[in-house]
Amino acid sequence: MPSLKDLKNRIASVKATQKITKAMKMVAAAKLRRAQEAAEAARPYSQRMGAVLANIAQAVGQDDSAPRLMAGTGKDDVHLLVVCTAERGLCGGFNSQIARLARDHTRKLLANGKTVKIICVGKKGFDILRREYASLIIDRVDLREVKKVGFANADEIGRKVIALFDKGEFDVCTLFYSEFKSVIAQIPTAQQLIPASAGEPVEQSDAIYDYEPDAAAILGDLIPRNISVQIFRALLENVAGEMGAKMSAMDNATRNAGEMINKLTLNYNRQRQAQITKELIEIISGAEAL
Amino acid sequence: MVMADSFQFELVSPERLLLSGSVTSVVIPASEGEMTVMANHAPTMTTINPGIVTVTFADGKTDRYVVFGGFADILPSGCTLLAESAVHVDEISRDDIIKRIEIARGELEAAPNDEHRAGIERYIAQLGTVQGTILPA
Numbered sequence: 001m002p003s004l005k006d007l008k009n010r011i012a013s014v015k016a017t018q019k020i021t022k023a024m025k026m027v028a029a030a031k032l033r034r035a036q037e038a039a040e041a042a043r044p045y046s047q048r049m050g051a052v053l054a055n056i057a058q059a060v061g062q063d064d065s066a067p068r069l070m071a072g073t074g075k076d077d078v079h080l081l082v083v084c085t086a087e088r089g090l091c092g093g094f095n096s097q098i099a100r101l102a103r104d105h106t107r108k109l110l111a112n113g114k115t116v117k118i119i120c121v122g123k124k125g126f127d128i129l130r131r132e133y134a135s136l137i138i139d140r141v142d143l144r145e146v147k148k149v150g151f152a153n154a155d156e157i158g159r160k161v162i163a164l165f166d167k168g169e170f171d172v173c174t175l176f177y178s179e180f181k182s183v184i185a186q187i188p189t190a191q192q193l194i195p196a197s198a199g200e201p202v203e204q205s206d207a208i209y210d211y212e213p214d215a216a217a218i219l220g221d222l223i224p225r226n227i228s229v230q231i232f233r234a235l236l237e238n239v240a241g242e243m244g245a246k247m248s249a250m251d252n253a254t255r256n257a258g259e260m261i262n263k264l265t266l267n268y269n270r271q272r273q274a275q276i277t278k279e280l281i282e283i284i285s286g287a288e289a290l
Numbered sequence: 291m292v293m294a295d296s297f298q299f300e301l302v303s304p305e306r307l308l309l310s311g312s313v314t315s316v317v318i319p320a321s322e323g324e325m326t327v328m329a330n331h332a333p334t335m336t337t338i339n340p341g342i343v344t345v346t347f348a349d350g351k352t353d354r355y356v357v358f359g360g361f362a363d364i365l366p367s368g369c370t371l372l373a374e375s376a377v378h379v380d381e382i383s384r385d386d387i388i389k390r391i392e393i394a395r396g397e398l399e400a401a402p403n404d405e406h407r408a409g410i411e412r413y414i415a416q417l418g419t420v421q422g423t424i425l426p427a
Contacts, residue, residue: 041306048302048370052363056335151304151375212322212336218361221337225374232304 018257025250032243072195085125158228177234295329298368
């Protein structure tokens with residue numbers, strides 16, 4: 001049985017913890033709003049890009065002139081996985097969910113006799129995947145110093161991937177990230193980057209475009225850019241998802257701390273009462289003995 | 291004076307929508323030379339070079355933006371410029387451009403083939419022009 005003093009200390013310590021989790025929750029909430037705004041602001045670009053890409057791809061057609069990034073290498077022996085996770089923990093199952101999806105994917109590919117290469121974006125995913133697949137990780141991108149994810153960060157990763165592709169290091173590239181559905185729901189997602197798919201043209205315009213320089217050249221220029229845009233979108237979704245996950249994790253932690261404090265306080269009061277009663281009994285029985 | 295027809299123009303960078311409004315003409319640094327887009331332009335899709343976009347609004351005011359590559363989607367009803375990176379002329383600093391040139395120089399060293407290298411050299415030259423135009427020494 002802990003003494004009264006022990007209980008008092010524990011209550012004080014849980015209260016201090018609760019204050020921290022509460023503060024973290026509020027910080028996450030503020031960051032979440034900013035992350036959502038950033039994701040929203042980036043949407044027009046990726047939407048237009050998708051539409052334009054679909055239109056051009058249709059114009060160029062799937063013949064030999066289609067760029068290699070789109071047509072692929074014709075094989076699928078070597079897979080590159082780009083796993084985007086957060087830099088920090090304390091956000092529930094956010095990081096482990098993405099890592100698990102990547103791990104399952106890797107296992108399946110390895111079982112089918114494919115070669116797998118992994119690029120880790122974010123420290124947490126690297127920490128998790130390192131345990132099992134340390135030899136497969138060929139590179140990692142550290143965004144810890146980055147306060148606000150910009151397009152330049154995504155572009156850098158995109159260039160890296162394309163440079164590897166040009167060197168013939170892999171055939172298929174898949175991007176892993178967490179799609180932000182809502183504050184409480186983030187869905188780990190795998191998206192194929194290379195060979196790139198252009199999607200269906202959104203609007204059927206009869207207008208015949210003039211292309212400068214020509215459609216194939218524009219397409220060749222667009223696809224690498226689109227890869228960077230996709231990575232950028234994934235990073236933004238990840239930031240929003242991380243903050244959402246952190247918010248709900250910290251909310252839970254705060255609530256748990258509250259419950260714990262209640263329980264401990266009840267215990268403390270009961271013990272104090274017991275001690276008072278005990279002292280009273282001692283006094284009364286002492287008086288009776290006289 | 292006859293008012294020129296206006297059309298919808300949007301300047302978008304991956305990070306945000308910089309400008310969306312009704313304009314009478316836009317000068318864009320297209321890859322085959324500068325071109326002025328006005329209302330009812332034939333549908334055109336073009337890549338753009340680093341350079342300056344000059345926008346003339348319906349009320350006669352003009353505004354200038356520096357763009358660093360991208361492409362434009364032109365339709366009779368409107369024009370969308372998807373810039374890789376775009377900054378308002380007032381907000382750009384010499385250091386910013388110099389930094390970009392340095393980064394490009396770094397890439398030049400690592401360029402895998404001549405074609406790539408030529409592309410980067412062209413890019414650096416264009417950045418130099420931009421620098422000379424908006425920030426005279």
